[in-house]
Amino acid sequence: MDVRHADRIADALEELVFTGQFNDGDRLDEIRLAKQFGVSRTPIREALQRLVASGIAEQLPRRGVFVRQPGPVELMEMFETMAEIEAVCGRLAARRISDEALAELEQANDLCRAAMASQDTDAYYRENERFHHTIYAQSGNSYLAGQALRLHRRLKPFRRLQLRLRGRLAQSMGEHEEIVAALRSGDDSRAATALRDHVGIQGEKFRHLMTELRTAAQ
Amino acid sequence: MDVRHADRIADALEELVFTGQFNDGDRLDEIRLAKQFGVSRTPIREALQRLVASGIAEQLPRRGVFVRQPGPVELMEMFETMAEIEAVCGRLAARRISDEALAELEQANDLCRAAMASQDTDAYYRENERFHHTIYAQSGNSYLAGQALRLHRRLKPFRRLQLRLRGRLAQSMGEHEEIVAALRSGDDSRAATALRDHVGIQGEKFRHLMTELRTAAQ
């Protein structure tokens, strides 16, 4: 457990931002954070650099670092990008996926279904993540998979809100099955479409995300 | 011109890595760099953090920061990802592009052609970039456009090698015209395919990139 303070603090700050402990535009005060974490400014500044690099915060030279929560527009753009990237992963995976991975997708779906039945939200999220991560990996392009993973993580706190919608879980499960079927058949454009529609936010999903965002902001 | 040392140094180091002044695995010695740039270790360390964040270098805790040049496999993956992301930009742009932007694409193509005729390599690169950046922007998704731009920049040094291939420029111009035609017709899948094929590396292009890489490594 001998990890650099800077890394530990960066993770902690990320978590704080993601869980809504900071509002958009809040200044991340070095001295205050240093006292809070019981370290000097140096590791705090390194951690802040990491937040800036990952787009969670913004740096104004000689002014400070400010948290930057995505607004509705940017959030929509990020979800659209995620949908398109997952579609690409699916397109490539349809031609490259292994039988083992197909089995893993189905297993993840089974466990998702079980989690849904037993109201085990955590398990559902875990298996849902495994499902998507497997598709990223099966794109056969680890750079692309890394990018997908990165954005997936960035959107995590917002996806959480989204899935509370009544009946959404059952619909999501059906979409997962269509995705697996498309991948199994090797139909790349079908897989791309299925994933794009699954991840994308339109119609009811969009309306719901907006209301959730409004309430979360207060 | 009152810019932070750390930012200036990060840009300089990026440039040094991109222009091949460092080999894969080279350690970026803080003390040496500090003397070289005439500053203390502090801004050097901030700059190194930025390189690590952007994937140009890797950090091993309590060991140092090492430059990480992509090998042939990762490079192919990055080019494939670039091709797919450009395809996505094209797919979205086909439905969203403005008449002004279409005119700008054609102007960029005209200037590309002129640059080709007068052997003005710099002008060619400049207009080629404008062509692609315009398509990113016309995706109507500024987050996606930002990601595309980021990867485009990362691949810049390698694209330079690639385009030296005799006759490649003329072929590239033809592909540009097909892309514009697809965008003008609003045919999203045609635009996606045209861009994917244009950016992707297959057949002769692949073989050529590999030999260029081999010679560049020495």
Place this chain on the structure above:
DNA sequence: GTCAATATTTTTGTATACAATAAAGTGATT
């Protein structure tokens, strides 16, 4: 009381000092 000019405080950015860990060197033992 308001506004501008100036002084004070705060905060960032950089330099330096120090502590902890890893790497390199040294010598004894087999």
Place this chain on the structure above:
DNA sequence: AATCACTTTATTGTATACAAAAATATTGAC
């Protein structure tokens, strides 16, 4: 000669000190 323990050196990570810029407070004129 090779290997292991131990010492020395070098390098990273963190703390602190200082300089410069920005933010804030204070003073004085009107």
